[in-house]
Amino acid sequence: MNLHGQFYIEGAWRDAQGRETTGVVNPATGQVIAEVHLGNEEDVAIAVAAARRAFAQWSQTTPAERAALLDRLHRIVLERREQLAQAMACEMGAAISHARSAHVGFAAEHIRVARDNAAAYPFTVLRGTTAIVREPIGVCALITPWNWPLYQITAKVAPALAAGCTVVLKPSELSPLTALLFAQAVHDAGCPPGVFNLVNGTGPVVGTALAEHPDVDMISITGSTRAGVLVAQAAAPTVKRVAQELGGKSPNVLLPDADFARVVPLGVAAAMRNVGQSCSAPTRMIVPRSRLREVESLAAAAVAEFVVGDPLDERTTHGPIANHAQFERVQHMIRVGIDEDARLVCGGPGRPEGLATGLYARPTVFSNVRTTMAIAQEEIFGPVLAILPYDTIDEAVAIANDTVYGLGAHVQGADIETMRAVARRIRCGQVHLNHPAWDPNAPFGGYKRSGNGREYGVEGMEEYLETKAVLGWGAA
Ligand code: NAD
Numbered sequence: 302m303n304l305h306g307q308f309y310i311e312g313a314w315r316d317a318q319g320r321e322t323t324g325v326v327n328p329a330t331g332q333v334i335a336e337v338h339l340g341n342e343e344d345v346a347i348a349v350a351a352a353r354r355a356f357a358q359w360s361q362t363t364p365a366e367r368a369a370l371l372d373r374l375h376r377i378v379l380e381r382r383e384q385l386a387q388a389m390a391c392e393m394g395a396a397i398s399h400a401r402s403a404h405v406g407f408a409a410e411h412i413r414v415a416r417d418n419a420a421a422y423p424f425t426v427l428r429g430t431t432a433i434v435r436e437p438i439g440v441c442a443l444i445t446p447w448n449w450p451l452y453q454i455t456a457k458v459a460p461a462l463a464a465g466c467t468v469v470l471k472p473s474e475l476s477p478l479t480a481l482l483f484a485q486a487v488h489d490a491g492c493p494p495g496v497f498n499l500v501n502g503t504g505p506v507v508g509t510a511l512a513e514h515p516d517v518d519m520i521s522i523t524g525s526t527r528a529g530v531l532v533a534q535a536a537a538p539t540v541k542r543v544a545q546e547l548g549g550k551s552p553n554v555l556l557p558d559a560d561f562a563r564v565v566p567l568g569v570a571a572a573m574r575n576v577g578q579s580c581s582a583p584t585r586m587i588v589p590r591s592r593l594r595e596v597e598s599l600a601a602a603a604v605a606e607f608v609v610g611d612p613l614d615e616r617t618t619h620g621p622i623a624n625h626a627q628f629e630r631v632q633h634m635i636r637v638g639i640d641e642d643a644r645l646v647c648g649g650p651g652r653p654e655g656l657a658t659g660l661y662a663r664p665t666v667f668s669n670v671r672t673t674m675a676i677a678q679e680e681i682f683g684p685v686l687a688i689l690p691y692d693t694i695d696e697a698v699a700i701a702n703d704t705v706y707g708l709g710a711h712v713q714g715a716d717i718e719t720m721r722a723v724a725r726r727i728r729c730g731q732v733h734l735n736h737p738a739w740d741p742n743a744p745f746g747g748y749k750r751s752g753n754g755r756e757y758g759v760e761g762m763e764e765y766l767e768t769k770a771v772l773g774w775g776a777a
Pocket of ligand 1: 446447471502505525528529532545549581682752
């Protein structure tokens with residue numbers, strides 16, 4: 302077992318000030334695979350001071366210099382794909398093939414996009430004789446969750462560095478190992494000391510200290526709505542910018558003319574990708590009432606194709622739930638669905654057959670779900686799909702919008718104009734029509750209680766910029 306007692310601060314690995322440690326548990330085996338030191342307020346103060354010192358120079362670099370760093374980082378992350386994928390398989394149970402292709406593959410895309418944006422972005426434009434100058438906001442604290450460890454880190458770190466900001470990263474205390482490998486990759490890419498810093502620790506201690514710190518200009522958190530609210534409250538007295546990527550309960554509206562044989566399996570796969578532990582997973586499939594039975598059998602057939610098991614097995618499509626608390630939550634919500642009298646199409650409580658140990662859940666589909674049920678309203682964050690029937694398109698849209706969240710949505714159909722019209726009516730930050738390929742340039746983020754701000758693409762970098770108007774810049 303490895304002991305990680307150091308944080309990456311000002312270009313070097315330094316002993317943690319915090320003396321407490323936490324065990325990192327492999328959810329497939331229950332074994333503690335590493336022990337990691339948890340930081341305290343002192344660690345935060347040291348890291349923020351380092352980021353503040355580095356900001357003076359880093360903020361003055363040219364976009365080309367920042368793009369060059371991101372280019373090297375992109376290459377190194379891809380070179381270390383296997384090591385990073387293995388770390389995620391062990392610390393949060395990602396199926397290894399999925400970890401390689403999606404967790405690492407998509408994370409690398411965030412770095413590539415940030416590199417390209419750094420190089421191409423018009424940081425100064427003239428409006429009449431006034432220059433509109435976009436400048437880095439300053440020192441940014443970045444708090445990330447355990448469900449997509451590397452992907453969430455790169456979605457914040459890469460655009461922040463591209464903008465010219467310096468950062469202190471606090472990854473989830475439940476998945477810190479990938480973050481340690483990432484810090485080494487940043488170092489090996491030649492990042493100047495203090496530009497990128499990492500402090501491990503819990504939300505209440507390190508997260509709160511970062512949110513409250515007067516020398517942090519912006520805090521960006523991806524996690525639960527609960528944590529996002531606490532961060533905003535802690536950040537308010539210092540009037541720092543707060544970006545929040547929070548929970549979701551995304552709808553997937555199947556219009557009557559959709560190709561059901563294609564979109565139902567794709568919808569099930571999207572809802573249960575990463576074992577359903579994705580904030581934008583389309584976990585509410587909204588279907589014409591007359592097609593309910595057809596959708597149920599297509600969904601059950603799709604689930605039957607899944608291979609649930611050892612994340613290190615190449616054939617596995619779905620590993621275990623990432624941690625014990627989440628496993629208990631998923632089990633609880635499956636029982637709630639049964640108690641609410643939703644129709645259990647497949648799955649159910651308990652572990653899949655043959656998997657007596659490990660935090661494995663049964664991919665579960667409920668049908669005939671009403672929008673008032675808890676399984677239609679609460680984010681479950683596990684492999685649980687709710688199928689809700691509708692009678693009219695207006696009702697389908699109303700069900701889609703009947704949520705406190707507004708992160709993602711899907712619409713399936715044959716008539717593009719109808720799909721566009723439905724997409725416009727759904728209150729959320731990103732809509733997918735007929736399961737297109739993932740687009741790392743498409744801004745991502747929430748309406749309503751799914752958060753504030755956008756990540757990915759140009760908009761993701763603009764979050765880290767301030768706007769300065771210089772009047773008279775263009776005067777003769
Ligand atoms: P979480 O909110 O418990 O933790 C997320 C991060 O916030 C962790 O690093 C944690 O240490 C930190 N944190 C917790 N309490 C904090 C506090 N008081 N102050 C500062 N930081 C604090 O969430 P989780 O269990 O790691 O992740 C699952 C949740 O995150 C789900 O609700 C999911 O929807 C959401 N999520 C959202 C997105 C998105 O992009 N919108 C992405 C992934 C996960």
